[in-house]
Amino acid sequence: MALCSTFCPRVSTHLNCKPFSLFPIKPRFFVSIKALSSQTSASTPKADDLSASIGFLGLGIMGSPMAQNLIKAGRDVTVWNRTKSKCEPLISLGAKYKSTPEEVAASCDVTFAMLADPESAADVACGKYGAAKGMGPGKGYVDVSTVDGETSKLICEHIRATGAHFLEAPVSGSKKPAEDGQLIFLTAGDSVLYDKVAPLLDIMGKSRFYLGEVGKGAAMKLVVNMVMGSMMASFSEGLVLSEKVGLDPSVLVEVISQGAISAPMYALKGPSMVKSSYPTAFPLKHQQKDLRLALGLAESVSQPIPIAAASNELYKVAKSHGLSDQDFSAVIEALKVKLQHQT
Ligand SMILES: NC(=O)C1=CN([C@@H]2O[C@H](COP(=O)(O)OP(=O)(O)OC[C@H]3O[C@@H](n4cnc5c(N)ncnc54)[C@H](OP(=O)(O)O)[C@@H]3O)[C@@H](O)[C@H]2O)C=CC1
Numbered sequence: 001m002a003l004c005s006t007f008c009p010r011v012s013t014h015l016n017c018k019p020f021s022l023f024p025i026k027p028r029f030f031v032s033i034k035a036l037s038s039q040t041s042a043s044t045p046k047a048d049d050l051s052a053s054i055g056f057l058g059l060g061i062m063g064s065p066m067a068q069n070l071i072k073a074g075r076d077v078t079v080w081n082r083t084k085s086k087c088e089p090l091i092s093l094g095a096k097y098k099s100t101p102e103e104v105a106a107s108c109d110v111t112f113a114m115l116a117d118p119e120s121a122a123d124v125a126c127g128k129y130g131a132a133k134g135m136g137p138g139k140g141y142v143d144v145s146t147v148d149g150e151t152s153k154l155i156c157e158h159i160r161a162t163g164a165h166f167l168e169a170p171v172s173g174s175k176k177p178a179e180d181g182q183l184i185f186l187t188a189g190d191s192v193l194y195d196k197v198a199p200l201l202d203i204m205g206k207s208r209f210y211l212g213e214v215g216k217g218a219a220m221k222l223v224v225n226m227v228m229g230s231m232m233a234s235f236s237e238g239l240v241l242s243e244k245v246g247l248d249p250s251v252l253v254e255v256i257s258q259g260a261i262s263a264p265m266y267a268l269k270g271p272s273m274v275k276s277s278y279p280t281a282f283p284l285k286h287q288q289k290d291l292r293l294a295l296g297l298a299e300s301v302s303q304p305i306p307i308a309a310a311s312n313e314l315y316k317v318a319k320s321h322g323l324s325d326q327d328f329s330a331v332i333e334a335l336k337v338k339l340q341h342q343t
């Protein structure tokens with residue numbers, strides 16, 4: 001097994017590449033005791049044995065393959081999605097179904113949620129038939145959606161008020177890593193729940209970071225996606241400019257791939273962007289949401305982020321041209337539209 005290493009300033013880490021196993025023998029990620037809050041293990045949710053029942057709320061591009069991997073690993077999974085038809089493929093694989101988030105949470109030891117945005121994440125957790133209504137001591141709620149820290153804290157309050165534990169665990173990695181169980185979890189919250197769900201995170205992901213109190217996972221995720229959104233906007237400008245000055249953008253993709261600014265994202269998305277094809281892995285509307293939330297995060301600490309702010313504007317233009325549900329690489333189309341107007 002190839003060994004990788006990584007460094008996180010808050011915790012010391014030793015990371016090796018993912019073994020796909022129902023029974024991970026050793027934690028892949030060693031976290032310094034200082035980084036963990038002190039909690040008792042009394043009435044903590046069971047998730048680290050095969051009999052634990054697992055709920056999954058939100059079966060979109062990411063939630064479906066994540067839930068599928070849990071089912072394929074032999075776990076007892078109960079699903080819910082606003083659009084019920086998206087539950088069918090998972091039910092065919094052996095998942096149970098409940099008709100509200102409340103019922104899922106009431107019938108499961110640990111419930112995961114993968115929702116679109118802060119509004120849907122809060123509604124599914126804290127709304128009328130929300131998961132919090134079904135939570136209680138001994139249970140756990142793991143929100144893997146990308147939301148801002150404030151929303152995460154609000155959800156946490158509702159969950160903890162029932163006596164249950166809460167973990168925020170947004171993910172880095174897109175549709176393919178979700179399918180391949182290669183996501184990166186950025187977790188924060190109740191460390192006792194983190195320890196319990198670690199084997200489940202290891203089924204769905206290749207690594208996990210525990211970052212401290214609620215809000216830190218959300219912040220890490222937003223910073224990562226802020227960088228990603230700006231990188232894609234800049235790459236788009238390069239592709240459009242290269243073509244405009246008579247270069248072959250495919251050659252630009254190749255040149256970039258061999259130099260210091262090479263990135264898997266450019267190599268993955270570049271060839272289809274050159275063909276004006278944007279098969280959706282990460283919807284553009286979600287990238288713009290993440291830039292918007294990153295701007296809010298920066299505002300909260302009076303930190304200027306002018307590059308991200310300019311990128312956000314470009315994604316807003318792309319949205320206004322009906323590209324919300326295309327892959328975020330479709331942001332390049334916003335530049336083409338501008339150029340047409342200029343000529
Ligand atoms: N796609 C990606 O590459 C990645 C996405 N993320 C983040 O993960 C989250 C999910 O992303 P993704 O799966 O791509 O998104 P999708 O748009 O494919 O799925 C969104 C999910 O949220 C549900 N939903 C939306 N609005 C509501 C609502 N008001 N009430 C209840 N449920 C609602 C949808 O239900 P319905 O089916 O009924 O519409 C669906 O299950 C987002 O926060 C995104 O930023 C994180 C990493 C990578």
Ligand SMILES: O=CCCC(=O)O
Pocket residue numbers: 146171172173174225282
């Ligand atoms: O939030 C989406 C992240 C997509 C990715 O990490 O490739």
